Amino acid sequence: MIEDTSGPGTVRPGGRTARVREAVLRAAGDALVERGFGGVDLAEVARRAGVGKTTVYRRWGTVPGLVADMLAEMAESSQPRADTGSFAADLAALAALIRETLTDERQGPLFKAVIATATGDAGTAAALHRFYRTRIEEWSPCVDRAVDRGEVPEGTDAAEVIRFLSAPLYYRLLASGDPLDAGTAQRAAAATAAAAREGVFVTAR
Structure with missing residues (x-):
């Protein structure tokens, strides 16, 4: 059993705390995909992860807390933005990354489960919104650089460009x-x- 004796928020990359977090979030993701939000139980997550039940209750406290941290971890581990020197190529790289994520045998069902949960749970919805804000902020500089190169007009709303590209894939x-x-x-x-x-996408001139 992996036991974590550190307090909440104390992360030692590569150490016991990081291993505990990885194991618990993977177990929580598996349970969410298999059973839906209502079927996730913290004690069962702890058993699957091979950690002490008190560790899970102390560090995450609730199922929405687990889901929120899961989304934070997904944002942290997502691939960084492309920098190809071409606006069209940067967007193609982003579209390919989104498609690869959504068709992944684990990530695709996990995103579906999280999005379904977010429709009825305000905490999960807030965490999901933070996740997408993080990803938009990561990729928006591709648009800003395109403006600097003269590929797109001044005043182009970078966040709206990223949303527009993503929408048909999520649809x-x-x-x-x-x-x-x-x-x-x-x-x-x-x-x-x-x-x-x-x-x-120009919103100001």
Whole structure:
């Protein structure tokens, strides 16, 4: 059994605390995918993770707390933004990354479960919103650099560009059930780049 005797928020990268967090969040993710939010039990998560029950209750306290930390960990471990020197290529890299994540055999179902939970739990919804703000902030400089290079107009709203690119990919994952293939990602990136060049996302001049 992995036991953690440190207090909440004390993280030693590569140490026991990091291993405990990794094991607990993986176990929580597995339970969420298998049973949904209502079926996640902290004691069961502790058993699956091989850690003491008191550790899970002390560090996370509630299931929404676990989900919030899971999303924080996903944001921390996501790939950094591309810097290809081309606006269109940067967007293509982002679209490919989103598609790869959403079609991953673990990450795809996990995102579905978290999003479904967020529709009925305010804490999970807030954590999900933080996750996407973090990812938008990570990739927005791609748009800012494109403005500096003269590829898109001044005043282009970088966050809105990232949202526009992401939307059709999430639509296929969550609503239509249509294939989420490489061609879909490429078209989303190309359409977003074309719209940005035309000034569709300009909010100030």
